[in-house]
Amino acid sequence: EDQVTQSPEALRLQEGESSSLNCSYTVSGLRGLFWYRQDPGKGPEFLFTLYSAGEEKEKERLKATLTKKESFLHITAPKPEDSATYLCAVQALAITQGGSEKLVFGKGMKLTVNP
Amino acid sequence: DAGITQSPRHKVTETGTPVTLRCHQTENHRYMYWYRQDPGHGLRLIHYSYGVKDTDKGEVSDGYSVSRSKTEDFLLTLESATSSQTSVYFCAISRWSNQPQHFGDGTRLSIL
Numbered sequence: 001e002d003q004v005t006q007s008p009e010a011l012r013l014q015e016g017e018s019s020s021l022n023c024s025y026t027v028s029g030l031r032g033l034f035w036y037r038q039d040p041g042k043g044p045e046f047l048f049t050l051y052s053a054g055e056e057k058e059k060e061r062l063k064a065t066l067t068k069k070e071s072f073l074h075i076t077a078p079k080p081e082d083s084a085t086y087l088c089a090v091q092a093l094a095i096t097q098g099g100s101e102k103l104v105f106g107k108g109m110k111l112t113v114n115p
Numbered sequence: 116d117a118g119i120t121q122s123p124r125h126k127v128t129e130t131g132t133p134v135t136l137r138c139h140q141t142e143n144h145r146y147m148y149w150y151r152q153d154p155g156h157g158l159r160l161i162h163y164s165y166g167v168k169d170t171d172k173g174e175v176s177d178g179y180s181v182s183r184s185k186t187e188d189f190l191l192t193l194e195s196a197t198s199s200q201t202s203v204y205f206c207a208i209s210r211w212s213n214q215p216q217h218f219g220d221g222t223r224l225s226i227l
Contacts, residue, residue, distance in 0.1 A: 004157075031213055032213065034215060034216075036218075041220070041221075042220050042221075043119075043205050043207075043218030043219050043220045043221050044158070044205070044218045045218075046215045046216070046217060049215055087157070087158070089158075091213070102160055102163070102173065102174075103158075103160065103216060105157040105158040105159070106157055107155065107156065107157040108157060
């Protein structure tokens with residue numbers, strides 16, 4: 001069974017204090033790994049897609065990396081506006097009519113950045 | 116923002132009543148999805164559609180049905196709502212199956 005585990009479940013940082021969020025996964029055939037940000041009362045907002053081990057993507061203070069078993073979301077010098085829940089999802093190959101490869105989500109990691 | 120509108124945004128209803136949630140997109144994307152989000156479970160796929168009148172089940176499809184008669188609209192129906200279906204429901208769209216999904220802002224459904 002495909003699984004995604006995110007750790008820690010919650011993280012509290014001071015402004016400027018860099019850290020990393022972990023996403024461990026087991027999947028039968030990885031098509032892609034996705035990172036999302038979710039603010040309270042809103043839907044998830046797409047951040048990155050990673051397709052192969054060794055790949056890295058960056059956006060402002062965020063950098064996502066991928067290995068064969070896990071992905072990290074590195075947050076450099078965070079600001080209070082980075083406070084949100086971060087979701088990791090894997091797209092596993094699923095042989096069904098229409099060919100849609102379904103996303104399996106982790107439970108999320110709530111980040112709080114204090115000023 | 117991706118052009119996704121979910122309606123209603125909030126609904127309170129009673130056990131045993133039928134409920135229909137609507138997802139409307141203006142992006143002309145082929146794929147549409149319905150998820151539910153519950154504390155301690157994360158997002159779970161209910162049903163998805165890969166074209167007009169083409170749908171398939173997700174992880175937690177029992178008690179739910181869907182219909183897609185037009186590219187832009189994807190309906191989720193709870194035929195006889197139960198308290199266990201109290202949740203936040205999200206619609207998502209993607210142009211192709213291997214591309215990122217973009218989400219609406221959700222419908223908060225409470226079943227008393």
